[in-house]
Amino acid sequence: xxxxxxxxxxxxxxxxxxxxxxxxxxxxxxxxxxxxxxxxxxxxxxxxxxxxxxxxxxxxxxxxxxxxxxxxxxxxxxxxxxxxxxxxxxxxxxxxxxxxxxxxxxxxxxxxxxxxxxxxxxxxxxxxxxxxxxxxxxxxxxxxxxxxxxxxxxxxxxxxxxxxxxxxxxxxxxxxxxxxxxxxxxxxxxxxxxxxxxxxxxxxxxxxxxxxxxxxxxxxxxxxxxxxxxxxxxxxxxxxxxxxxxxxxxxxxxxxxxxxxxxxxxxxxxxxxxxxxxxxxxxxxxxxxxxxxxxxxxxxxxxxxxxxxxxxxxxxxxxxxxxxxxxxxxxxxxxxxxxxxxxxxxxxxxxxxxxxxxxxxxxxxxxxxxxxxxxxxxxxxxxxxxxxxxxxxxxxxxxxxxxxxxxxxxxxxxxxxxxxxxxxxxxxxxxxxxxxxxxxxxxxxxxxxxxxxxxxxxxxxxxxxxxxxxxxxxxxxxxxxxxxxxxxxxxxxxxxxxxxxxxxxxxxxxxxxxxxxxxxxxxxxxxxxxxxxxxxxxxxxxxxxxxxxxxxxxxxxxxxxx
Amino acid sequence: xxxxxxxxxxxxxxxxxxxxxxxxxxxxxxxxxxxxxxxxxxxxxxxxxxxxxxxxxxxxxxxxxxxxxxxxxxxxxxxxxxxxxxxxxxxxxxxxxxxxxxxxxxxxxxxxxxxxxxxxxxxxxxxxxxxxxxxxxxxxxxxxxxxxxxxxxxxxxxx
Numbered sequence: 001x002x003x004x005x006x007x008x009x010x011x012x013x014x015x016x017x018x019x020x021x022x023x024x025x026x027x028x029x030x031x032x033x034x035x036x037x038x039x040x041x042x043x044x045x046x047x048x049x050x051x052x053x054x055x056x057x058x059x060x061x062x063x064x065x066x067x068x069x070x071x072x073x074x075x076x077x078x079x080x081x082x083x084x085x086x087x088x089x090x091x092x093x094x095x096x097x098x099x100x101x102x103x104x105x106x107x108x109x110x111x112x113x114x115x116x117x118x119x120x121x122x123x124x125x126x127x128x129x130x131x132x133x134x135x136x137x138x139x140x141x142x143x144x145x146x147x148x149x150x151x152x153x154x155x156x157x158x159x160x161x162x163x164x165x166x167x168x169x170x171x172x173x174x175x176x177x178x179x180x181x182x183x184x185x186x187x188x189x190x191x192x193x194x195x196x197x198x199x200x201x202x203x204x205x206x207x208x209x210x211x212x213x214x215x216x217x218x219x220x221x222x223x224x225x226x227x228x229x230x231x232x233x234x235x236x237x238x239x240x241x242x243x244x245x246x247x248x249x250x251x252x253x254x255x256x257x258x259x260x261x262x263x264x265x266x267x268x269x270x271x272x273x274x275x276x277x278x279x280x281x282x283x284x285x286x287x288x289x290x291x292x293x294x295x296x297x298x299x300x301x302x303x304x305x306x307x308x309x310x311x312x313x314x315x316x317x318x319x320x321x322x323x324x325x326x327x328x329x330x331x332x333x334x335x336x337x338x339x340x341x342x343x344x345x346x347x348x349x350x351x352x353x354x355x356x357x358x359x360x361x362x363x364x365x366x367x368x369x370x371x372x373x374x375x376x377x378x379x380x381x382x383x384x385x386x387x388x389x390x391x392x393x394x395x396x397x398x399x400x401x402x403x404x405x406x407x408x409x410x411x412x413x414x415x416x417x418x419x420x421x422x423x424x425x426x427x428x429x430x431x432x433x434x435x436x437x438x439x440x441x442x443x444x445x446x447x448x449x450x451x452x453x454x455x456x457x458x459x460x461x462x463x464x465x466x467x468x469x470x471x472x473x474x475x476x477x478x479x480x481x482x483x484x485x486x487x488x489x490x491x492x493x494x495x496x497x498x499x500x501x502x503x504x505x506x507x508x509x510x511x512x513x514x515x516x517x518x519x520x521x522x523x524x525x526x527x528x529x530x531x532x533x534x535x536x537x538x539x540x541x542x543x544x545x546x547x548x549x550x551x552x553x554x555x556x557x558x559x560x561x562x
Numbered sequence: 563x564x565x566x567x568x569x570x571x572x573x574x575x576x577x578x579x580x581x582x583x584x585x586x587x588x589x590x591x592x593x594x595x596x597x598x599x600x601x602x603x604x605x606x607x608x609x610x611x612x613x614x615x616x617x618x619x620x621x622x623x624x625x626x627x628x629x630x631x632x633x634x635x636x637x638x639x640x641x642x643x644x645x646x647x648x649x650x651x652x653x654x655x656x657x658x659x660x661x662x663x664x665x666x667x668x669x670x671x672x673x674x675x676x677x678x679x680x681x682x683x684x685x686x687x688x689x690x691x692x693x694x695x696x697x698x699x700x701x702x703x704x705x706x707x708x709x710x711x712x713x714x715x716x717x718x719x720x721x
Contacts, residue, residue, distance in 0.1 A: 123579070126583055134576075184572075185571075185572065185630055185631055308628070309624050310621065313617070314621065
């Protein structure tokens with residue numbers, strides 16, 4: 001009779017700790033040092049989704065996190081596996097997306113000896129993670145995993161990396177024990193203070209031209225309901241960032257659209273002219289302010305509500321600063337309103353409506369345009385579908401023309417602007433929300449940065465519909481070269497593009513060419529009705545431009561409109 | 563303007579690089595940084611002297627506070643504090659200058675801690691200004707080597 005033991009292997013302890021955190025899926029790619037973990041996965045109920053590149057692994061986890069509101073988990077081996085995650089980690093960091101990133105590391109005995117497939121991933125990722133851990137003993141795993149999920153998902157969310165040497169994963173007979181967090185230095189802000197809330201209510205009651213400016217923080221805090229309530233009650237006009245799309249559903253009469261470089265004319269004029277700017281969960285990104293913080297909303301009293309104190313007054317001088325959770329604070333503001341008069345905004349609204357009537361977003365109807373394709377997709381799929389995009393012209397057209405109804409229905413790489421994000425993000429999104437329709441809107445440049453992930457879609461039989469706006473060039477770069485570099489086109493032609501329909505078919509995915517306006521509606525309908533994945537290849541002209549556009553160095557009212 | 567920040571951090575490997583990395587990344591310049599374990603073995607205290615206007619210092623403070631390994635950040639600049647820096651200075655001496663050098667060391671309340679045929683090593687503590695003045699005074703005799711710790715500071719007791 002052998003001695004009875006309660007001990008487990010390090011890898012099993014890790015998987016158990018993940019399960020404790022409610023993890024049911026990991027996006028990963030195996031390799032040498034994580035073999036003990038892959039061995040343990042065979043007996044684990046946690047689903048593992050095998051991507052085709054580590055970048056796909058981390059983007060899928062990111063897409064999963066954005067549409068589900070849960071923490072995304074990804075896994076890669078040491079060295080090249082870990083370094084291939086770097087762009088995806090930076091992407092999640094830029095957009096404050098909660099991820100727990102697991103990397104394998106060479107055994108502790110070889111650490112620091114430049115051994116095979118060794119990379120100092122903690123050092124490499126320090127500036128792009130919220131926090132990171134190197135695990136030296138498997139007994140620490142339960143605590144570290146617990147802390148990592150807490151850190152990733154609370155306060156301003158972000159990626160947390162756990163680097164685990166092979167011998168720690170293989171460590172035998174690890175006694176399970178209760179994990180207690182040791183995070184004395186970590187502070188999470190919740191409610192604002194009463195005095196500040198009163199100041200907001202007072203400023204609102206005195207304002208004649210207020211604008212509410214909603215960003216990613218509204219999404220993170222699940223504050224869209226209360227934001228809508230506040231806007232309805234006070235008739236507040238709302239502008240959103242790219243991260244804040246869906247904070248107020250498309251079509252809501254108080255929504256002025258996106259603000260900034262490719263924002264609507266009305267949104268930009270409104271922010272420039274307002275006397276009160278209530279900024280919620282935004283960081284005054286230079287794609288909004290044009291990098292001109294000192295000339296942004298200069299007539300306005302600025303209220304900034306953000307969970308991260310570092311963001312307040314970083315770019316634009318703030319008059320009333322409130323650190324805390326967007327939902328809790330907006331609730332408090334709303335509760336405090338009955339004591340104040342709701343502002344009289346009829347003059348302001350006539351001005352806003354006049355701008356809206358003068359500057360509608362428009363496009364040609366007599367040729368196949370990307371705007372038409374997205375508009376048609378919006379009509380057929382509706383705001384309830386999930387959209388992921390890549391980065392470039394198509395991303396902006398999608399933001400401008402797709403009627404997003406909910407904030408978690410739109411996943412795109414905002415802060416980092418990482419091409420190649422969309423396809424794997426669609427994988428993550430579809431796995432998170434099995435019953436929802438997922439559409440990827442992409443370009444031929446972006447798609448080819450992650451095209452191997454078609455294999456992941458095929459293997460997992462994910463019914464993702466790919467809307468490829470194919471113009472044979474790097475469209476946004478071309479547009480800038482046309483407008484700001486005297487049409488001196490440099491390295492934008494994608495000669496040698498494959499026949500994308502055939503590529504899709506090679507993966508067993510249905511492909512359809514669309515090259516005329518008459519086919520658009522029927523092709524999208526066919527794709528929606530098809531039970532499996534479909535790639536729609538729309539032939540569009542390289543001359544199509546994203547407008548309006550605020551040229552670099554201009555204030556946001558100085559736009560090229562057509 | 564120079565600001566003195568007292569930063570309590572976790573006493574773990576890798577903490578210093580997280581703090582120092584933050585300064586590099588954001589382009590803030592560290593004037594001096596001292597660090598050692600405190601009365602609590604789980605905590606280290608950093609004294610960081612950094613230049614910048616109010617807005618820069620506020621960003622530095624907030625960014626530091628944001629690090630998970632940082633427990634607290636206190637700006638001591640406007641506070642009443644006791645601050646000191648330690649210097650070790652190797653000075654050239656000859657039979658002609660020896661007594662003058664010793665006198666100078668005496669004036670600054672320095673202590674000779676090592677002596678060779680042609681040089682002496684002096685230990686000196688004091689405020690940054692005092693150390694600067696000593697270095698200035700000793701320069702003409704031949705300053706061979708200088709090492710300074712950077713400032714440490716602690717709040718004065720309330721009276």
